[in-house]
Amino acid sequence: MSIYANGVRLLDETDKQPSNLLKGSSDFSGKWYKSDGDVINVSLSSSKDPNSNLSSIYNWSWGGICQPLAAYADEILTWGAYIKIDNPSGNGNLHVYAQSEKGNTGQLIKATVGNTTYNSLSNDSTIISYKANKSLDWVWITATFKMTQNVNKMMIRIENDAGASINIGSMIITKSYDLPQWYPNPLDANTNFLNLRAEIQALKSKLGGDKSPL
Numbered sequence: 001m002s003i004y005a006n007g008v009r010l011l012d013e014t015d016k017q018p019s020n021l022l023k024g025s026s027d028f029s030g031k032w033y034k035s036d037g038d039v040i041n042v043s044l045s046s047s048k049d050p051n052s053n054l055s056s057i058y059n060w061s062w063g064g065i066c067q068p069l070a071a072y073a074d075e076i077l078t079w080g081a082y083i084k085i086d087n088p089s090g091n092g093n094l095h096v097y098a099q100s101e102k103g104n105t106g107q108l109i110k111a112t113v114g115n116t117t118y119n120s121l122s123n124d125s126t127i128i129s130y131k132a133n134k135s136l137d138w139v140w141i142t143a144t145f146k147m148t149q150n151v152n153k154m155m156i157r158i159e160n161d162a163g164a165s166i167n168i169g170s171m172i173i174t175k176s177y178d179l180p181q182w183y184p185n186p187l188d189a190n191t192n193f194l195n196l197r198a199e200i201q202a203l204k205s206k207l208g209g210d211k212s213p214l
Helices: 186-206
Strands: 002-005 008-012 042-048 054-058 061-065 069-071 076-085 092-100 106-113 116-118 126-130 136-147 151-160 166-174
Touching (some): 092 106, 106 126, 151 166
Antiparallel strands (some): 076 166, 092 151
16 A cells, blocks of 8 residues: 555555564563573673664674574565674684574575675575674674575574674564664564653652643
């Protein structure tokens, strides 16, 4: 459906912002990124990414950072996050891939690193290769997958195969081909609004002001 005014298209279904499927991804203070039984070497950082979201420090681990989701064959899912690497001690690679109990469930068809797009990937999961003692400042990266089978529980995971400590922030997954930025899961946005509303009501009560509902 499209909306027109004086013959000019103002809005179309395709203009809608796709939903962030990851809940709680504005920071790493919870356990949303862990699957049952995973031991993941992640610690909350006081460093904020360019979106002013709290980031994590992700050390070497094959545990992966993820949130389980259902997926369907031929569906397009895109993962994104801000990445920062400070003075790595050795060479290494950052991997992003789609996996379930059935094995790999998604074909990597596109990746972006900053303003550079890679379309011919031969299904390699490597998104960034880094060199010893060469830092990488915050950069927005994405990985787009075409799902190859129906699964009730799959994960788009990020993993690091060497000893670098990597800051990661503003993780997102959407059902879309392009992902230029992060935005919160709608459930998180609703929760934040309700929390703010409660805080305002409490403040008004303390000040003895109007106690009528907002």
